[in-house]
Amino acid sequence: xxxxxxxxxxxxxxxxxxxxxxxxxxxxxxxxxxxxxxxxxxxxxxxxxxxxxxxxxxxxxxxxxxxxxxxxxxxxxxxxxxxxxxxxxxxxxxxxxxxxxxxxxxxxxxxxxxxxxxxxxxxxxxxxxxxxxxxxxxxxxxxxxxxxxxxxxxxxxxxxxxxxxxxx
Amino acid sequence: xxxxxxxxxxxxxxxxxxxxxxxxxxxxxxxxxxxxxxxxxxxxxxxxxxxxxxxxxxxxxxxxxxxxxxxxxxxxxxxxxxxxxxxxxxxxxxxxxxxxxxxxxxxxxxxxxxxxxxxxxxxxxxxxxxxxxxxxxxxxxxxxxxxxxxxxxxxxxxxxxxxxxxxx
DNA sequence: CTCGAAGAATTCGACATCGAAATATTAGCA
DNA sequence: TGCTAATATTTCGATGTCGAATTCTTCGAG
Numbered sequence: 001x002x003x004x005x006x007x008x009x010x011x012x013x014x015x016x017x018x019x020x021x022x023x024x025x026x027x028x029x030x031x032x033x034x035x036x037x038x039x040x041x042x043x044x045x046x047x048x049x050x051x052x053x054x055x056x057x058x059x060x061x062x063x064x065x066x067x068x069x070x071x072x073x074x075x076x077x078x079x080x081x082x083x084x085x086x087x088x089x090x091x092x093x094x095x096x097x098x099x100x101x102x103x104x105x106x107x108x109x110x111x112x113x114x115x116x117x118x119x120x121x122x123x124x125x126x127x128x129x130x131x132x133x134x135x136x137x138x139x140x141x142x143x144x145x146x147x148x149x150x151x152x153x154x155x156x157x158x159x160x161x162x163x164x165x166x167x168x
Numbered sequence: 169x170x171x172x173x174x175x176x177x178x179x180x181x182x183x184x185x186x187x188x189x190x191x192x193x194x195x196x197x198x199x200x201x202x203x204x205x206x207x208x209x210x211x212x213x214x215x216x217x218x219x220x221x222x223x224x225x226x227x228x229x230x231x232x233x234x235x236x237x238x239x240x241x242x243x244x245x246x247x248x249x250x251x252x253x254x255x256x257x258x259x260x261x262x263x264x265x266x267x268x269x270x271x272x273x274x275x276x277x278x279x280x281x282x283x284x285x286x287x288x289x290x291x292x293x294x295x296x297x298x299x300x301x302x303x304x305x306x307x308x309x310x311x312x313x314x315x316x317x318x319x320x321x322x323x324x325x326x327x328x329x330x331x332x333x334x335x336x
Numbered sequence: 337c338t339c340g341a342a343g344a345a346t347t348c349g350a351c352a353t354c355g356a357a358a359t360a361t362t363a364g365c366a
Numbered sequence: 367t368g369c370t371a372a373t374a375t376t377t378c379g380a381t382g383t384c385g386a387a388t389t390c391t392t393c394g395a396g
Contacts, residue, residue: 008331018236022298027317034324039207130190149195155320156202163176
């Protein structure tokens with residue numbers, strides 16, 4: 001590699017510049033680009049961390065979705081939450097069930113539906129992964145004061161509150 | 169669906185609560201979770217928008233990476249930038265080249281390497297997509313003042329500056 | 337009550353992606 | 367120079383994902 005590998009801030013500036021040059025608005029692109037590259041980097045770390053647990057990132061998404069919901073979900077709901085086709089979920093659940101991380105149970109009131117729930121092992125895996133990743137995440141945010149973190153979270157949450165209204 | 173579909177802020181709160189319950193730190197999880205869900209939603213919108221241009225999101229990633237770099241890149245670099253295995257890049261580039269969006273050219277000084285560049289059509293497609301998506305992105309940020317957008321961007325950029333130092 | 341439409345999960349064939357191996361070229365060193 | 371290690375791309379077999387079709391159940395109009 002003749003040219004040095006660019007740093008994250010350099011990549012960020014390049015990206016914003018390119019988007020602005022192509023007709024995007026600067027204040028918008030600075031935010032959007034930063035969110036995208038931050039998320040991308042985090043995903044990479046998670047993938048590595050999950051590899052240690054012998055879990056594909058899509059499988060983790062299922063476990064996390066169930067943990068967040070705190071109650072059983074149907075395969076369709078899981079497919080929706082994890083951004084995957086319902087047909088793909090079937091196989092994923094097969095594998096996760098085989099490993100004993102989730103359980104399928106028929107819905108007594110509606111026999112077309114199936115409920116998927118985390119097993120005890122599933123919960124333990126979730127907790128283990130979270131505690132591990134929290135360390136990395138704290139490192140990422142180490143340059144922000146507690147007050148700044150709160151402000152950052154607040155601003156992001158304002159944006160999130162807008163998400164549902166847009167769909168159109 | 170018996171239960172109403174949860175809104176984005178509800179999902180966000182649930183996620184933070186689950187992560188904190190599993191041992192994560194709150195100020196960290198609020199930020200990380202918000203970044204993740206925002207990024208996910210944006211990806212969904214991009215995927216839809218790109219479908220109109222008959223472009224898979226991975227193909228877009230290649231076009232965007234080349235546009236941001238502003239110069240030709242090798243398949244390996246593109247694979248790295250777009251988070252994909254080098255072997256997968258081969259086929260993607262084949263397809264993009266077939267559509268006339270990129271061009272491959274051998275590197276005269278090192279015959280192991282190949283340079284990939286955007287064609288004129290590739291640049292036009294990039295510009296078209298950016299102008300289209302900027303509209304959606306502006307909508308997402310509409311609840312933030314110009315000053316708040318600047319502050320949000322600044323905080324995110326502080327975090328990004330830290331990214332490279334962590335790899336360990 | 338019956339029949340057709342709608343909804344949910346699964347199966348199936350086609351295609352994209354992955355990791356490992358293969359190929360070709362360059363770089364380093366005795 | 368000659369030989370080995372390293373680098374870059376591509377090929378290949380296995381696996382995951384997608385969209386369409388399938389099966390089964392429930393809902394609703396007449």
